[in-house]
Amino acid sequence: MAEHKTKYDRQLRIWGEQGQAALEKASICLLNCGPTGSETLKNLVLGGIGSITIVDGSKVEEGDLGNNFMVDESCIGQSKAKCVCSFLQELNDAVKAKFIEENPEELIKTNPSFFSQFTLVVATQLVEESMVKLDIICREANVMLIFARSYGLTGFVRISVKEHTVIESKPDHFLDDLRLNNPWPELTRFTETIDINVPDPVVHKHTPYVIILIKMADEWAKSHGGCLPATRDEKREFKEMIKSRMIAIDEDNYKEAIDASFKVFAPRGISSSLLHVINDPSAEVTSNSSDFWIMVAALKEFINNEGGGEAPLEGSIPDMTSSTELYVNLQKIYQAKAESDMLIVEQRVRDILKKIGRDTNSISKTKIKSFCKNARKLAVCRYRLLEDEFNSPVQPELQKYLTDDDYSIAVGFYVLLRAVDRFVTNFNSFPGQFEGVMDEDISRLKATAVGLLNDLGCNSSTLTEDLINEMCRYGAAELHAVSAFVGGIASQEIIKLITRQFIPMSGTFIFNGIDHKSQLLML
Amino acid sequence: MAKQISCSRSRDLDKLLLRSGNLVGPTFDPGTDLRNDLQEYAKVLVVGAGGLGCELLKDLAFSGFKNLEVIDMDRIDVSNLNRQFLFRFHDVGKPKAEVAAERVMERVNGVNIVPHFCRIEDKELDFYNDFSIIALGLDSVEARSYINSVVCSFLEYDADDNPREETIKPMVDGGTEGFKGHARVIMPGITPCFECTIWLFPPQVKFPLCTLAETPRTAAHCIEYAHLIKWDEVHDGKTFDPDDPEHMQWIYSEAVKRAELFGIPGVTYTLTQGVVKNIIPAIASTNAIISAACALETLKIASGCSKTLSNYLTYNGVDGLHTKVTEFEKDKDCLVCGPGILIELDTTISLKKFIDQLEDHPKLLLSRVSVSYRGKNLYMQAPAVLEEMTRSNLDKPLHELMDKCPKDIVHVTGAAGKSGSKQSCLRKLRVVFKVNDGVIDMDVANGA
Structure with a gap:
């Protein structure tokens, strides 16, 4: 156990014991174990994923030794799935590693129920037809799915999950929840017990900025008909007012107050993104609703009633210049309010559960507590079915990408990555896969891509000859460095999906290995 | 066959x-x-055999390079195993560079990797000059800065102050923290060097000692109190060793006591380690992404097979997925990659006096200076043998030591910065000797 903790220390600091436990419970299925798939799994196995099942029907060839670290000389002629599996097992004996020697495309066709046993399927190097089929299978079975593909100096990663909800989104920079523009009675009362105009310089410079700002805001409101500073001039005047109360130039707490004064000017109430979440149709709960949406329903009630337009208080405060005593007392006041807000939400959760006929204790207090603490940062991600995207991409977005210079290579690759799959259907090989027919392949790929663009209702002139040539030059090569990049991204997104922490990517990530101007396309 | x-x-x-x-x-x-040519002549040095270094070695070995070397002073620790995929439990305690080199050679036939288990400062400058490209997989600003100064010291400028192409040694640099990272290409003299954009790495925030001593508010304050104040008070002269578990345990229990005294929540052993050792969270996936970008750029620089990253890629996977390429500009007055600091001297000045001047030079502030000229050591602070051998030069005029060359580049190494935060560095100086009352004309100088 101690060893487990030490070994995973650097990642436990990111996703904690809970995130780690989720990873250790997860079972992952990989389709095709070329370098893209192998590198994806490698990153997960090192991190202690529960189990992996590798599906690949091919044998190791000489060429595989030039791009896949998981196979070596002794593997030639053997099952690739078996060889990759045994190397990955070597990386971490806590992981249950299995392999199935079978062609994934066959498996998709003949045994769709196979996939329902997994937490997540990662499908690499599949052509469009198989992707579309697998997507429908996994969507119905409620299994998370992620596609990854490396192709020359390009590639893509695409998540396909009906709905992914995140409580612990852990954003990097998020405005703290201090309510300086809207203090609750206990905080106001506490502030009133403190005299910020004390003559003692040591006490004066150790009054936390939270108290200074609440006092100043109150003072301002009294002389401005109850309003807080709103215009640029008023804001400047407010800062000047704070500055005028300094009694020495080294008072860090006052400098912090001036820097934090924007927190007083911030509008009250919830953000537009939270508003979006509580107004989501799923917040109208039924007996089939998930715990997340039941808690959102309770949150919505809280905001509209006890919260007075605000979410439950987060309860933590940032470090600030202060005496220890004032800081600790202030912390307790914030925590107490967070606790009482949480109890109200909890009661509402229990009431809702009762109303929809579920066990009132089926959502734990710990979960509700975490939900309340993160209420301002909730995230809901939804992904279109691949089939829908392919048949009817979001036109305004597509048009924007086709005409925007920043997107021209990325959207070109998007179209060409689809075109090469049509190409393979028509000509039984990828463009440029074999020597000697390059010129022919270039004109065929061009015709295919133009046809595809026409099907999508787009002007085909946007696709450059250079990029079409480039795509043929790649000849479906799976370069190791590109695979490591694409696989790295796929594994990182998988970690986010499984731990339910942080926010997974949306849209389709198109890797641009030419100048690294990769893009997310929201189609 | x-x-x-x-x-x-x-x-x-x-x-x-x-x-x-x-x-x-x-x-x-x-x-x-x-x-x-890539296989036979290209020679790449990987600096660091940690999370990025392991990936880099593998990626480069699969990108057409056969001659690789790797330098790292560390030994393998259990906490490396969640991402440094070339290491196993039974390798713990062995030198990273050696195990990493061996593992990649075992699996990738035909690749040759020479490991160097030592500090980067231990190598002669010539060692670094031998590589076509240097790839950095480091986690410290100081180490990046050092390699950068070494690589920039090879850079020469022509009479019009344009960089001489054959002296440009490309560098590729990667860095990660949690779900975030960067990859960049440095072409000294053309694109910004590490020092030109040093502001991208803001200095670590340190707590004021008075906060630790008088008004602690957070768990980290209590830990740093035990670490920076209490340890020295109690342990007379004994240095604190962050790798000694007993020492760490002591810091932890002292921090707990202090936190209880002030009613501060949140001191844990994990946090104590994190604060004291300034642990940066690290995972396999981010390292894989950043290293792959670096290896791909190394291949592109060496072969020209695609355009080069121009010049700084950032990756952030915290909230969705964001990648961004920024084209930073070179700082024309950069002390490290610029043509060098101009120092005008009298022909009579001794090497000793010259060294003293560097200590007071406002842009240099160098102490413990060693001087070399055209690969020849004029004065060396260490090792003792070399110091003794070169000591007699101190009283000779620098002009004579430079074979009476009127204008040339001199390399100096030493410790730069204010007391307390000194770091070793290498600086390139353009020394020009004054003749009578004027600087020698450049064209004449070149003819000499």
């Missing part, structure tokens, strides 16, 4: 190296010669 095997093995890479394209670098000359 052998040739055929190698052809088949480079099945995928050949597409990129043997075929022409329009979106490629200006020097790209596809063909088997290019592939062979």
Whole structure:
């Protein structure tokens, strides 16, 4: 156990014991174990994923030794799935590693129920037809799915999950929840017990900025008909007012107050993104609703009633210049309010559960507590079915990408990555896969891509000859460095999906290995 | 037969190296010669054999390079195993560079990796000059800064202050923290060097000692109190060793006591380690992404098979997925990659006096200075043998030691910065000797 903790220390600091436990419970299925798939799994196995099942029907060839670290000389002629599996097992004996020697495309066709046993399927190097089929299978079975593909100096990663909800989104920079523009009675009362105009310089410079700002805001409101500073001039005047109360130039707490004064000017109430979440149709709960949406329903009630337009208080405060005593007392006041807000939400959760006929204790207090603490940062991600995207991409977005210079290579690759799959259907090989027919392949790929663009209702002139040539030059090569990049991204997104922490990517990530101007396309 | 095997093995890479394209670098000359040159002549140094270094070695070995070297002073620790995939439990305690080199050679046939288990400062400058490209997989600003100054010291400028192409040694640098990272290409003299954009790495925030001593508010304050104040008070002269578990345990229990005294929540053993050792969270996936970008750029620089990253890629996977390329500008007055600081001297000045001047020079503030000229050590602070050998030069005029050359580049190494935060560095100086009352004309100087 101690060893487990030490070994995973650097990642436990990111996703904690809970995130780690989720990873250790997860079972992952990989389709095709070329370098893209192998590198994806490698990153997960090192991190202690529960189990992996590798599906690949091919044998190791000489060429595989030039791009896949998981196979070596002794593997030639053997099952690739078996060889990759045994190397990955070597990386971490806590992981249950299995392999199935079978062609994934066959498996998709003949045994769709196979996939329902997994937490997540990662499908690499599949052509469009198989992707579309697998997507429908996994969507119905409620299994998370992620596609990854490396192709020359390009590639893509695409998540396909009906709905992914995140409580612990852990954003990097998020405005703290201090309510300086809207203090609750206990905080106001506490502030009133403190005299910020004390003559003692040591006490004066150790009054936390939270108290200074609440006092100043109150003072301002009294002389401005109850309003807080709103215009640029008023804001400047407010800062000047704070500055005028300094009694020495080294008072860090006052400098912090001036820097934090924007927190007083911030509008009250919830953000537009939270508003979006509580107004989501799923917040109208039924007996089939998930715990997340039941808690959102309770949150919505809280905001509209006890919260007075605000979410439950987060309860933590940032470090600030202060005496220890004032800081600790202030912390307790914030925590107490967070606790009482949480109890109200909890009661509402229990009431809702009762109303929809579920066990009132089926959502734990710990979960509700975490939900309340993160209420301002909730995230809901939804992904279109691949089939829908392919048949009817979001036109305004597509048009924007086709005409925007920043997107021209990325959207070109998007179209060409689809075109090469049509190409393979028509000509039984990828463009440029074999020597000697390059010129022919270039004109065929061009015709295919133009046809595809026409099907999508787009002007085909946007696709450059250079990029079409480039795509043929790649000849479906799976370069190791590109695979490591694409696989790295796929594994990182998988970690986010499984731990339910942080926010997974949306849209389709198109890797641009030419100048690294990769893009997310929201189609 | 052998040739055929190698052809088949480079099945995928050949597409990129043997075929022409329009979106490629200006020097790209596809063909088997290019592939062979990469294998035979290109020599890449990987600095660091940690999370990035392990990935870099593997990625480079699969990107057509056969001659690799790796330098790292660390030994393998259990906490490395969640991402440094070349290491196993039974390797714990062994030198990273050696194990990493061996593992990659075992699996990738034909690649040769020379490990160097030592500090980067232990190597002669010539060691670094021997590589075509240097790839950095480091986690410290100081180490990056040092390698950067070494690589920039090779850079020479012509009479018009344009960099001489043959002296440009490309560097590729990667860095990660949690779900975030960066990859960049440095072409000294052309694109910004590490020092030009040092502001990208803001200094670590340190707590004021008075906060720790008088008004602690957070768990970290209590830990740093035990670490920076209490330890020295209690342990007379004994230095704190962050790798000694007993020492760490002591800090932890002292921090707990202090936190209880002030009613501060949150001191844990994990946090104590994190604060004291300034642990940066690290995971396999981010390292894989950043290293792959670096290896791909290394291949592109060496072969011209595609355009080069220009010049700084950031990756952030915290909230969705964001990648961004920024083209930073070179700082014309950069002390490290610029043409060098101009120092005007009298022909009579002794080496000793010259060294003293550098200590007071406002842009240098160098102490413990060693001086070398055209690869020759004029004065060395260490090791003792070299110091003794070169000591007699101190009283000689620098002009004579430089063979009476009127204007030339002199390299100095030493410790720079204010007391307390000194770091070793290398600076390039343009020394010009004054004759009578004027500087010697440049053209005449070149003819000498």
